[in-house]
Amino acid sequence: MTDADRHQRWSEDLAAYMLGALEPDEAVELERHLQDCERCRGEMRWLDPAVHSLPEAVERQQPPARLRESLMAQARADARRAGSGTAEAGGPRRSLLPTWLRGGGSRGLRFAAGFAVLALVVAAAAGYEIGRGGSGGGGADSTVVSRQANGVTAKMVREGDGGTLRLVNVQQPPPGKVLEAWVRREGTVEPVPALFVPDRGGRAATTIADMRGVDTVMVTEEPRGGSEAPTSEPIVTMSVPQ
Amino acid sequence: MAVRRERAERLADEELMPLVGGKDPEAFEVLYDRHGGVAYSLAYRIVGERTAAEEVTQEAFISVWRSGARFDPTRGSVRSWLLSVVRNRAIDFLRSKAGKAPKLAFDDDSILEQRPAVEMTEEEAMRRETAQEVQGALGKLPGEQSKVIQLAYFGGFSHSEIAEILNLPMGTVKGRMRLGLEKIRGELAEGLA
Numbered sequence: 001m002t003d004a005d006r007h008q009r010w011s012e013d014l015a016a017y018m019l020g021a022l023e024p025d026e027a028v029e030l031e032r033h034l035q036d037c038e039r040c041r042g043e044m045r046w047l048d049p050a051v052h053s054l055p056e057a058v059e060r061q062q063p064p065a066r067l068r069e070s071l072m073a074q075a076r077a078d079a080r081r082a083g084s085g086t087a088e089a090g091g092p093r094r095s096l097l098p099t100w101l102r103g104g105g106s107r108g109l110r111f112a113a114g115f116a117v118l119a120l121v122v123a124a125a126a127g128y129e130i131g132r133g134g135s136g137g138g139g140a141d142s143t144v145v146s147r148q149a150n151g152v153t154a155k156m157v158r159e160g161d162g163g164t165l166r167l168v169n170v171q172q173p174p175p176g177k178v179l180e181a182w183v184r185r186e187g188t189v190e191p192v193p194a195l196f197v198p199d200r201g202g203r204a205a206t207t208i209a210d211m212r213g214v215d216t217v218m219v220t221e222e223p224r225g226g227s228e229a230p231t232s233e234p235i236v237t238m239s240v241p242q
Numbered sequence: 243m244a245v246r247r248e249r250a251e252r253l254a255d256e257e258l259m260p261l262v263g264g265k266d267p268e269a270f271e272v273l274y275d276r277h278g279g280v281a282y283s284l285a286y287r288i289v290g291e292r293t294a295a296e297e298v299t300q301e302a303f304i305s306v307w308r309s310g311a312r313f314d315p316t317r318g319s320v321r322s323w324l325l326s327v328v329r330n331r332a333i334d335f336l337r338s339k340a341g342k343a344p345k346l347a348f349d350d351d352s353i354l355e356q357r358p359a360v361e362m363t364e365e366e367a368m369r370r371e372t373a374q375e376v377q378g379a380l381g382k383l384p385g386e387q388s389k390v391i392q393l394a395y396f397g398g399f400s401h402s403e404i405a406e407i408l409n410l411p412m413g414t415v416k417g418r419m420r421l422g423l424e425k426i427r428g429e430l431a432e433g434l435a
Contacts, residue, residue: 015419019394020395022401047423049430053375053430057377058283059283061279064292067278067282068274076267193263193313194260195314209266
């Protein structure tokens with residue numbers, strides 16, 4: 001069977017796959033084919049809007065008010081519990097990390113030490129400019145610009161407790177990879193939940209909701225879906241003022 | 243509290259997601275206010291019953307809030323991702339019910355209530371326009387193409403199950419799915435031109 005034949009065979013299944021109508025084993029086989037077939041990936045990108053538009057065509061229903069009330073009650077209760085966890089155990093986000101990354105075991109210590117060395121090496125090759133604005137709340141507003149040895153420029157804008165990390169001159173990650181940001185807080189590295197990718201001009205940005213206690217911000221290339229711990233050397237490592 | 247809500251309202255969906263991941267209830271509230279209506283509508287379209295639709299929508303939003311499920315911007319918009327979570331939950335709900343009765347609804351849209359939106363923002367107005375375009379595109383599809391797409395997407399049936407239901411060869415079912423999606427895509431592209 002030629003490549004064209006194989007493409008034709010799988011191309012016929014794409015629509016069923018995108019509608020969730022392939023059997024699980026067929027879907028696995030198609031996904032394997034997609035890794036090597038740019039034509040099929042291109043066809044999927046073309047058809048994507050059609051599939052994503054289907055729920056928009058549904059007749060609108062008014063959800064009951066109690067649904068919103070119930071969801072928000074649960075969210076606020078969770079947030080309160082997470083807040084009390086911060087005071088007692090050093091922050092709720094650490095629960096997102098596997099135990100070995102929380103600094104308790106020897107593996108965690110090795111990881112933290114390794115990352116610290118990487119941070120120092122990159123920081124040594126980078127220049128920093130720091131501007132500080134007025135403090136409007138719990139955290140100081142400030143901007144840090146860091147030029148990395150690999151040509152990437154990183155700008156961290158701190159606003160209150162959160163901040164925005166903007167990158168310029170970032171290379172496109174390899175296929176199947178995305179950018180993931182990490183923060184180091186009290187010696188522990190935590191993932192930033194939202195994954196991001198650079199645009200065609202090499203610009204990328206992500207928001208970091210909680211910058212309290214963060215002394216270092218890093219970015220790595222990770223597989224789609226992100227990682228619980230960094231799996232590659234950082235393309236950005238920058239110190240941020242407390 | 244009000245200031246944070248106002249700030250969250252100014253953020254794009256993609257900017258809200260890190261805040262939701264950081265357990266910010268205001269960001270979550272804005273996310274729900276933007277997409278809760280269509281999420282509930284989709285759930286209702288699939289499960290066909292209000293109490294079940296409410297349950298499915300609640301589970302979907304809570305899983306986004308609690309599970310640490312990560313939004314991957316390379317795979318589409320926040321709205322598409324959220325609606326895929328709702329669809330999967332709704333299909334799971336259907337499959338968990340004995341017999342997995344199909345929610346075909348080819349001719350029963352008239353029995354569905356359509357209530358006016360409480361408030362229509364510019365963004366919502368654009369979505370309504372898109373919805374009309376898609377409804378128009380679906381309406382223009384030959385019945386056999388519309389049927390297989392709806393059985394798959396809203397009914398959760400596999401192509402082999404659809405082939406059995408409609409007494410058609412599997413290749414025909416897949417071909418109709420493909421032709422139908424291509425036509426919808428073509429209509430959307432024309433709408434953008």
